[in-house]
Amino acid sequence: MRTPASLLADLLAADPARPRVTFYDDAPGETCGERIELSGKVLANWVAKAGNALQEELDAGPGTVVRLDLPGHWRALYWALAAWSVGATVDLDGTIDADVTVTDDPERVPAGGEAVVVTLAALARSHPNPLPAGAMDEARELATYADAFSPWEAPGPRDRALVAGGEHTAYDAVVPSPGWPAGARVLATGDLASVLRTALAAWAVDGSVVLVREADPARMPGRLAAEGVTLDPR
Known part of the structure; x- marks a missing residue:
């Protein structure tokens, strides 16, 4: 079963130094204009830290429901992978x-349950606003x-892995088999459900994603050429 x-x-075994996520932020706000590139090794480090936080601090494991209330962003990718690494359901x-x-x-942040508050800015060291009591400040605490x-x-194979668009997908079906060329460099845009599915499909063929948040159409042709995108599934 591929999970x-x-x-x-597999990405780490193939080439840990190869870029697997290249992120552009076109969304209005303080992060507009950011470009972040993550190799397989760096992505795995973020996933490990988030996975350890979920497992050790928040008691997450198979059967746990992790609600991802995040945009289609590079930070959402590693939190989803971390939740799947502990065997939880990503909702x-x-x-x-x-x-x-x-x-x-x-x-x-809901009144009950555990919570992590993520700061999207790449170099953030703490959240700029007060957080509810008991909530984890990811920017401050995840590095520990x-x-x-x-x-x-x-x-287990039939454990619930993903809840998106009203559909419940089990672990034995969450990794797609897209039939894309090996090593494809794939554009990922849209909401988080679309981004996660595109990323999993790209990684399933030993590829990588160019993830653009709230893509500016005027910037896209030059950007796709510069990044060597070989597949645009839009």
């Missing part, structure tokens, strides 16, 4: 009770967790 965690291991719809909420807005991760328990 998101096994995909990440994008917000229609089921969450055990852990990962959000970029302190005002959307280890760069290596080992799950305490693996998910």
